[in-house]
Amino acid sequence: MPNEPIGPRLRALRQASGRTVASVAADAGLSVPYIANLENGRGNPTTGALDRLATALGTELSISFTSGTPEVAAAVPPNVVKLSRSKRFRATVGALANQSGQDEQEVAARLITACAHLALALGDPSEHDWWRLLDAALLMAEHPAH
Template structure:
């Protein structure tokens, strides 16, 4: 199983850094945030964030986690955005075996990406055992989850909360606050499918 290393992919570091920077910038723009606003939300300096977006700096795992939470995404999704593109495979099916797939922190647990290469959505296998719900996540992408093992209590912000058992599902529309936990800390496993944001800024766009 592929695990998250404490650095971005090293086969072509500069290119990987540039891809990550473009993705961060695209997410920030999609969220309607300025560099200053995102820097404040992620507790990072404005100059450092500017360098990140231009591919001139490499974030630590701690910095990447703060950015992920500020942008309503996860470290594993940000790392995936820095992977090399695979244009030659764009029309071919891709297979991820049970012991494959990028693995990394996601919300209060961990997730494994279930697809690679060009894709329109992000399928993830999530595992957790958190007794505390943590912070609500809010993002512009729709998100679907279904319970594969165990049970969870899902909080949907102003829409209240409900318990989901094996086979139960929930679909969250864009902007819906959501978080989940397992009372008592019992392990659980979910299938999560998110819309994928392509973090490519408009050509010629300024650094705002």
């Protein structure tokens, strides 16, 4: 995230996964005030703390030094946050996790990230567009092409 404050990204990931600061703090072994300060743009986290936060949020910390134009990480738009809080999204995550044998939190984090990238590519998908995309993901998981 070149020159991008990390606080809003942490908050968006946490909110999109439907987690509280306290639950993330417990999973990451960090204090609630520490995470709240980071989300509010205060503090200077170590890579170790960021790695523990990433793990607690079901994602991975990635640090790279690149030449040229670095890839910009997708922020989680409000419509994706709203989508991720729906019963249908949680049911889709459960089905995908069951199908793949992966942890539901990890699947949710990856699906949220994918939806954030899709929102950038597609503009502002409607709620029905999101349902169609989730249905397509389920169909692909249940009936892979050979």
